[in-house]
Amino acid sequence: MSQESFESITIVGDGGMGSILSMLLCDKGLATRMWGYDPAQLAEIARRGENFRFLPGYKLPSNLVFEPRDSEAMRGAELIVCAVPCQYMRNVWTRLKPHVPPGVPILSVTKGIENGTLLRPTRILADVLGPAAILATLSGPTIADELARRLPATACVAARDEGVARRIQRTFTCPCLRVYTNNDVDGVELAGAMKNVIAIAAGIVDGVGAGDNAKAALLARGLAEITRLGTTLGASEQTFAGLTGLGDLVTTCISPRGRNRSFGERIGKGQSPQQAQQATECVIEGVATCQSVVALAAQHRVEMPITQAVYEVVFENKPVRKAMEELMARRLKAE
Amino acid sequence: MSQESFESITIVGDGGMGSILSMLLCDKGLATRMWGYDPAQLAEIARRGENFRFLPGYKLPSNLVFEPRDSEAMRGAELIVCAVPCQYMRNVWTRLKPHVPPGVPILSVTKGIENGTLLRPTRILADVLGPAAILATLSGPTIADELARRLPATACVAARDEGVARRIQRTFTCPCLRVYTNNDVDGVELAGAMKNVIAIAAGIVDGVGAGDNAKAALLARGLAEITRLGTTLGASEQTFAGLTGLGDLVTTCISPRGRNRSFGERIGKGQSPQQAQQATECVIEGVATCQSVVALAAQHRVEMPITQAVYEVVFENKPVRKAMEELMARRLKAE
Numbered sequence: 068m069s070q071e072s073f074e075s076i077t078i079v080g081d082g083g084m085g086s087i088l089s090m091l092l093c094d095k096g097l098a099t100r101m102w103g104y105d106p107a108q109l110a111e112i113a114r115r116g117e118n119f120r121f122l123p124g125y126k127l128p129s130n131l132v133f134e135p136r137d138s139e140a141m142r143g144a145e146l147i148v149c150a151v152p153c154q155y156m157r158n159v160w161t162r163l164k165p166h167v168p169p170g171v172p173i174l175s176v177t178k179g180i181e182n183g184t185l186l187r188p189t190r191i192l193a194d195v196l197g198p199a200a201i202l203a204t205l206s207g208p209t210i211a212d213e214l215a216r217r218l219p220a221t222a223c224v225a226a227r228d229e230g231v232a233r234r235i236q237r238t239f240t241c242p243c244l245r246v247y248t249n250n251d252v253d254g255v256e257l258a259g260a261m262k263n264v265i266a267i268a269a270g271i272v273d274g275v276g277a278g279d280n281a282k283a284a285l286l287a288r289g290l291a292e293i294t295r296l297g298t299t300l301g302a303s304e305q306t307f308a309g310l311t312g313l314g315d316l317v318t319t320c321i322s323p324r325g326r327n328r329s330f331g332e333r334i335g336k337g338q339s340p341q342q343a344q345q346a347t348e349c350v351i352e353g354v355a356t357c358q359s360v361v362a363l364a365a366q367h368r369v370e371m372p373i374t375q376a377v378y379e380v381v382f383e384n385k386p387v388r389k390a391m392e393e394l395m396a397r398r399l400k401a402e
Numbered sequence: 403m404s405q406e407s408f409e410s411i412t413i414v415g416d417g418g419m420g421s422i423l424s425m426l427l428c429d430k431g432l433a434t435r436m437w438g439y440d441p442a443q444l445a446e447i448a449r450r451g452e453n454f455r456f457l458p459g460y461k462l463p464s465n466l467v468f469e470p471r472d473s474e475a476m477r478g479a480e481l482i483v484c485a486v487p488c489q490y491m492r493n494v495w496t497r498l499k500p501h502v503p504p505g506v507p508i509l510s511v512t513k514g515i516e517n518g519t520l521l522r523p524t525r526i527l528a529d530v531l532g533p534a535a536i537l538a539t540l541s542g543p544t545i546a547d548e549l550a551r552r553l554p555a556t557a558c559v560a561a562r563d564e565g566v567a568r569r570i571q572r573t574f575t576c577p578c579l580r581v582y583t584n585n586d587v588d589g590v591e592l593a594g595a596m597k598n599v600i601a602i603a604a605g606i607v608d609g610v611g612a613g614d615n616a617k618a619a620l621l622a623r624g625l626a627e628i629t630r631l632g633t634t635l636g637a638s639e640q641t642f643a644g645l646t647g648l649g650d651l652v653t654t655c656i657s658p659r660g661r662n663r664s665f666g667e668r669i670g671k672g673q674s675p676q677q678a679q680q681a682t683e684c685v686i687e688g689v690a691t692c693q694s695v696v697a698l699a700a701q702h703r704v705e706m707p708i709t710q711a712v713y714e715v716v717f718e719n720k721p722v723r724k725a726m727e728e729l730m731a732r733r734l735k736a737e
Contacts, residue, residue, distance in 0.1 A: 279656055280553060317618035
């Protein structure tokens with residue numbers, strides 16, 4: 068396969084990440100279509116020329132095509148991007164399956180782990196679309212509104228087929244986004260999913276005002292525990308130390324706009340998990356992911372005290388102070 | 403050696419870190435003395451009961467003893483703490499050497515690498531005091547003013563003698579500081595020193611307003627390059643992924659009060675390196691460390707593009723924009 072850019076791309080999903088990618092692709096003059104699950108919402112986004120719900124304040128490109136029809140959205144696409152929340156993926160792709168052209172690569176930018184099946188995004192796609200699907204994943208420290216302002220960012224693309232990864236690299240690389248390739252699909256997806264749970268914990272630390280020393284320790288310990296589970300599941304340790312692990316974890320935990328961090332911050336300031344969720348229309352990926360990670364950790368007997376603490380705070384109404392004291396009170400020992 | 407706390411501690415150095423440690427030790431009721439190079443400055447700190455230059459706004463404990471006399475400061479100490487800037491260490495310890503009681507452990511909390519010799523702190527101590535010196539190092543994400551507010555933090559102590567490390571762990575552990583042991587003295591010192599160079603770069607990114615995506619990528623790439631040199635010099639990769647590596651790097655790069663980050667931020671906003679240094683009385687450890695790291699990297703042929711860029715900006719007046727463009731413009735490749 069040549070290393071040229073894909074020229075015709077369909078983005079499945081009309082959320083923040085789908086919108087930002089459409090901007091970058093249209094900037095490059097690539098033929099880009101956006102499909103959304105709800106035709107009425109997609110029409111309203113098209114009418115306003117702005118993703119008023121998930122990326123307000125930024126104009127969508129005039130050359131972006133909005134296509135609500137399943138078959139028309141897929142027809143002729145050289146690359147299909149999956150940018151829907153993880154827990155909605157199975158439903159969306161079951162609906163789109165009859166229209167997906169065979170042999171066309173699908174790039175997931177979704178970050179999560181499906182509840183119940185405990186599958187990560189490209190595994191969900193393979194499960195729904197069958198083993199012949201050509202799959203890739205793109206991830207990295209890419210807070211959407213910074214990309215919308217064309218501030219510089221980096222990301223990694225991972226695929227089993229290196230030629231596909233390199234074409235995706237060419238397709239998305241632009242003056243504000245530098246894309247690297249990586250062959251560890253497991254690691255890229257697992258790191259991207261699990262860091263959202265640690266970001267909820269980091270937000271809680273912010274919310275209670277525990278300070279940057281505590282938050283930095285939490286990040287180091289958090290990265291250690293998600294690396295532990297990741298490598299147990301076959302991922303490479305290096306991926307967790309890289310852009311899609313450490314890098315993405317850092318942005319998600321420090322950006323004032325990170326959804327998962329902000330959700331945790333509201334809890335740290337005294338809101339209940341229910342109130343903290345209701346304060347935003349956005350899907351807080353880390354919440355459902357936390358359930359899946361706790362289940363995976365139990366299955367594989369990996370100790371994940373921070374993830375466990377987030378689970379108890381979010382799903383079992385454990386008071387934040389108690390969860391933090393328990394984390395701090397573990398016995399003195401070697402690092 | 404028993405695992406009991408040291409009961410009588412002398413802190414060599416009247417800077418921010420020496421002051422904060424004296425507070426924590428006095429909180430625990432341990433007999434604590436502070437020695438300073440300049441008797442007049444030490445007397446003024448004692449008179450005001452506050453380290454007006456390096457930790458203003460926080461009262462020093464009333465049971466802290468200020469001792470400007472070299473022999474009296476050392477006499478009867480069970481543990482001596484070295485809390486002077488790296489480039490001043492040789493001078494200070496050459497002066498104190500005749501008074502250091504044999505067999506008393508010296509704990510370095512200094513973060514840096516000596517120019518010229520390219521030695522890290524405990525190696526400088528061994529060089530000055532001789533091979534019989536019992537040495538240890540303490541490091542971690544411990545921005546001083548958060549500790550002064552008794553916000554929770556973590557640190558690692560590393561020593562060749564594990565019993566010494568455990569006694570230091572007991573000595574410094576308190577409700578707001580959790581101390582872990584680690585046997586990688588090289589790694590703890592190298593990580594603590596080199597992260598200050600990356601923090602200057604992170605500050606530059608803040609100063610030019612490049613955003614959190616770029617900053618997170620810089621942290622991930624920065625940790626990778628300091629890990630590369632560290633492991634080449636015999637340190638453990640795990641140390642760089644832990645509290646004294648990643649953890650300390652994160653605090654230093656995100657805390658608004660980090661000296662090295664703030665120095666970089668002033669440069670990013672357009673000040674010359676000279677102006678950025680003159681804006682503070684504090685020693686910017688990362689500046690001298692940067693020189694040493696560039697020399698070590700050349701000696702060991704390790705590629706360190708971020709450290710090199712900081713060097714060129716700070717010592718060769720390379721324009722920030724040019725340095726950043728060169729970092730961004732490296733060829734597309736695998737991560």
